[in-house]
Amino acid sequence: MSLDEKFIPVQTAFYQLISNSFKKVAQLLGYPENPGMPTIYDLSTESHVRSKFFDNLPVHRTFWPPIQRPETWFEMIFGPSPKVESVPRYIYENKEEGFYNFYIENYKNLYFLPDWLSEFVQVRLHICLDITFLETIREVLFVGLMVYSQMVILRIALSWFIYINPYTFPWCYIAAAVDWTEDVLQGIVPSILGVNITGSVFLGILGVLADSLNHLVFTMPFLPSEGESTKLLINQQMKDVLVFHYLPTLWYRYPIPNEIREFWYNERPDILDYMQKAYRDLEIQFLPQNIIEEFNNQKLRVDLSQLYNSLILTKNYITDDLSLDILVNRNFLEEKDFFTCINIINEHFHRILLN
Template identity: 70%
Template sequence: MSLDEKFVSVRTAFYDIVGNFFKGIAGFFGYPLNPGMPTMSDIPSDQYARSRFLDSLPTHRTSWPPVQRPETWFEMIFGPTPKVEVVPRYIYESKEEGFYNFYIENYKNIYFLPDWLSEFIQVKLHICLDLTVLETIREVFFVGLMVYSQIVILRIALSWFIYINPYTVPWCYIAAAVDWTEDVLQGIVPAILGVNITGSVFLGILGIVADSLNHLVFTMPFLPSEGEETKLLLNEQMKNVLVFHYLPVLWYRYPIPNDIRQFWYNERPDILEYMEKAYQNLDIQFLPDEIVSQLNKEQLTSSVPILDMLPTELLSKNDFIDTNIVLTKLHSLGEYLTTFLVQ
């Protein structure tokens, strides 16, 4: 008989004593008749299905530090510069859906601008199709965060070298750029074993903000809420995507930007023809403003002789005035005035 087998009875007795002790304590609270804390109410089936769907989506993964693929001599010596790894937009055209459709792969960690902010950028700032300005702002902001994170790392490293006074030139500039974060976080983030970790916490916050820029998607000329969830076969794999297609809702609520309409009229008449045919029942102006103004002037000029026709013909008949001619001209004049006022 082994030593473990000799103590089996002792072990069992100890387990029974401890179990009876806890059962006795639980007996004060109604055990075993007390079922415990109330269970959570049933989650609605639609919300449960939605949460399961979001959990099943893949994650848009980014890499930091970036993959070492130097393209210039500078990058070969000092390493590649940080670049935003955006979610790609796949633009497509079709006869049914139009010319400004695109789709993106649906991820669980992608972000969009609020509808009101996207509408403000498109309507007030006139940034609709050309997203170069927004992409540049995001790139500059991302690189700025990466550069500032390196300054924070350098400041943390300086604090460990006691023979370097961080408040002397040139180190004082680094301290001035970073030490304000300690004033903000000092009362929130506690020290661990006497070590100040505010710099490390702030560095993590910078990383989260910078990484979120990789997952930010611009949906112009559509609003983010116009995306439709569906599935497409991509690279022989069925994937969940968000599709933005047909007519953007802002082009119905507000006039289409005139530069876009000029582009259609001068360089892409096929787009103009499609828009006028597909959305002819909507009160939308697809022609450029100058073309519409020119057509209105030509229509007004061509209708002026109708007004001059009545007195000219009446004066030419000095000897006799036919009442039928007078009534006919007055009727034509009334029809013209009615049409002109309605326009």
């Protein structure tokens, strides 16, 4: 008989002793009739419902290193370059909602620009429909973070090779680019068993920043707060989506960019016709600036022409009336001097102006 088998009765007796002691204490508290504390029912507040909704959302997953799909000889030899795995935007058009609608799949880990920053980019920087520049900036930042993380990894590897002096050429450039992070984090991140882990912590920070760029969504020409949560049938599956549709708020608060209005007028008159009919009560200017100026000039010319014609008619009326009055009073004028005639003409004009 082994030593473990000899201790089995002792083990069983100890378990029974502990079990009986717990039961006796529980009987003092009303066991088994006492069911214990009542359960907490689900709260029906709006915040609780919203938090439960977010908990049920899926997660936008990314992969690092990226999936191996080489497209060139360089990628086949050295591996694929890092690329942003952004959330796709699905653009659609219909007669009810307009031409600039899109939706994205709703995930738990999506990031958006603040409304004030999105408004600044669209209104001040004039980046409204074409977001290629923003996408390029994001890709450059993503690749830059990935390249810098590889430099950090190389710097950590150099510290483990005692026969390599990292402050000699060419390693000194890598040390100069990375060692400042240790100066910043050395007093914050403690060492573990005498090992400096600031490099690993900084790598984690770089990874979080780079991965957040994968989940960043640009909502131009809408503000991020204009997204509406709903469900759509996508690939025979009901999915939670965020829909951006109808007229963007910034196109109501501020004038629509002139290049967009020129595009509507010259190339897409169907969009211009829809905008003018659907939002005619909002007093929004949908025509381009040059057309508005030409229309104002034509209207000004018409108004000046009408004013000129009215002045001509008034002049003829005044002269005809004056000549008739002078003819009637010819005999009287012949008997008076020059100043008397001037007074008669002055009274005549004054009477016409009063009428």
